[in-house]
Amino acid sequence: MSFELAKHWPETFRHAKKHSPFYRELFRGLKGVPTLPTLPTTDKKTLSERNLDFLCVPRQRIAEIVTTSGTTGKPLLWMLTENDVQRLAVNEKISFTCAGVTARDTVLVAVAMDRCFIAGLAYWQGLRELGCTVVRVGASSALLVLEMIERLQPTAIVAVPSFLRVIADKARETKFDLKNCSVKKAICIGEPIRDHAFQLNPSGHAIESAWGAKVFSTYGVTELANSLCECAAGVGGHLHDEQLYLEILDDAGNAVADGEVGEIVATTFGVEAMPLIRYRTGDCAALFSKKCKCGRTTPRLGPIVGRKNQKLKLKGTSLFPSTLQMVLESTGGVEQFVIIARAESELCDAIEIVICGDVTTTTLREAIQARAKIVPQIRQASRAEIEKLQLPPDARKRRTFVDLR
Ligand SMILES: [Zn+2]
Structure with a gap:
């Protein structure tokens, strides 16, 4: 058992069992603190059907409510206490640090801050926690992004790869010299920039060449209020193991070997409002535990190679x-x-x-x-x-x- 698992699991289990109607029912009759892999998994379907039964705190303690896709046709509500928002900030701070972003950076947040998305909130919180200068340009205008690059000389940008390509097209059209601009790091969310051998895919290549910047892939799941970001070695997103525990399972629910692809199953640590235990994300990837070139010893999650079901x-x-x-x-x-x-x-x-x-x-x-x-x-x-x-x-x-x- 890993150090972080041993340290955080008992409290996570007790909190969920005591306060969440869903887990109270699921774990009824269990004595003591069971070993994590012996417990049943949950999935998005259960989360959607029993949405608020996962809530462990009174509604007045909720600071932020975000949504993500559900399975019932209605978006899934996800709630965070003030401490959960702070946990999110710390998570993103570690993620950005992993990508080499520091307090000296000016960062364009070119993702939606509204429409109940967690991503914009998370990046904004994390960059503020890190002490960066943040410019919330959003994802609706490529021209606005170019204008801010020219006026503010930002050093990094957070965006969806396809939007980075839209900005590059707009730069070409308006004769803006993007390749020699101040932005040297592009944190890419939501779409792959690497194949499963960690090589840049055509989209990753196109962004690096148009922007003259290094791309960093990051993977996040709303319900986990967590993201895993690559370091400069580009060999998988580093897991923040004091906040999240990952298992990679095969179709039969058994753990696969290190480096083998399976479904990502996650347990959150330190979450107050909606903790999750053995949550099947539906995404498939491999986890690598060998020490990284950057010196970090935390496991790395490889590129997402596929989905378990129909999820678009x-x-x-x-x-x-x-x-x-x-x-x-x-x-x-x-x-x-x-x-x-x-x-x-x-x-x-x-x-x-x-x-x-x-x-x-x-x-x-x-x-x-x-x-x-x-x-x-x-x-x-x-x-x-x-x-x-x-x-x-x-x-x-x-x-x-x-x-x-
Ligand atoms: Zn690394």
Whole structure:
């Protein structure tokens, strides 16, 4: 058993069992503190169905509420106490330190700060904790980012890779010399920049070459209020083992060997509001325990190589088809629809929604953006075309989600 596990596990177990209605029920009858791997796992489905049964504190102690995709069609609510927000700040501080960011850096936070996302909040808190100068440029205007680069000479940027590429395109268009700009580090969230051999993928290469900056991959999960960021060696995100314990499990639920790919299953340490024990993230990756070139001895999580189920991953967020289905079903005027998922890259799907009915694509896009936090491609088609997509000759039943990944 690792030092941090031995140190934090008993308190984590007791807190969850005593205060969370879900865990009280799950662990009923257990005496003492059981060994972690002997306990059952939970997943997003249970989290969605029993959402507030995971809450361990009275509502008046909640400082921040964020959301992430659920499985019931409604976003999952995730709550943090003031101490949880501070834990988040410390986590991001360690992550940014890992990427070599220091108090002397001026950092552009080019991710959404609103729409109930945790990411913007986490980065902002962490950079402030680290003592950096933070510029919350957001993710809506490439021109604003370029203007701030010119006026403030920032040294680092946090963004989704696809947005970094949009900014690079805008720089080319406006003859802005991005390659020689002040930004030397790009912390990349939500989309892969490496393949599973840790080599930069085309997106990672494109960003490094356009920006003249080094890219750092970071992986985070809202419910864990935690992220793992690469160091300069670029061989996996370093785990903050005083805050999080990871197991990598195979389909049968057994631990895989060091360096083998399996599902990431996490247990949070030090969380007050919504602690999680053996939570199946649905993401698959490998964990490496060998000491890193940077000298850190904490385990490293390799690139996410796949998903366990239908979860759609899109530009820094993820959602289930049911979320889109629910929006489409509840928007007036939509008569027929089909959602098509295609693989854009290993970790990013392209979603096309084909509809017919008396509704404009603008109205629908706004409804989807408000409730699913994505901006999909929407196309009007004839009823006949949609029915053909819903019921191809080889299908046994009509479907509104077509997985072509
Ligand atoms: Zn390292």
